[in-house]
Amino acid sequence: MADNEKISEELSIIIKNIFDGVLPVKKIPIIISLNNEAELEKISKEIISQGNTIDLRLPEPIPIISCSIHAAKIKYLASFSEIKKIEYDGKTYAL
Secondary structure, three states: OOHHHHEOHHHHHHHHHHHOOOOOOOEEEEEEEEOOOOOHHHHHHHHHHOOOEEEEEEOOOOOEEEEEEEHHHHHHHHOOOOEEEEEEOOOOOOO
């Protein structure tokens, strides 16, 4: 899978709007899905080393990391082979 295919369409639009100056947000809440054999600790350390925060780490059944990350670093994270998908962690409202 190509790196840009790992980033959801919704998140790609948000990133574009930030870079175009439409949105003033610097960090975006995201959910990162990892491959089963992924090293959760390795990716977590990489996220933290970039000055970002981790909200939640779940190792099973599908390893995921919920975090807030600088928009400019999302494409960099997508280059890691351990990462399967990166999606926007938006608010969910019940009707």
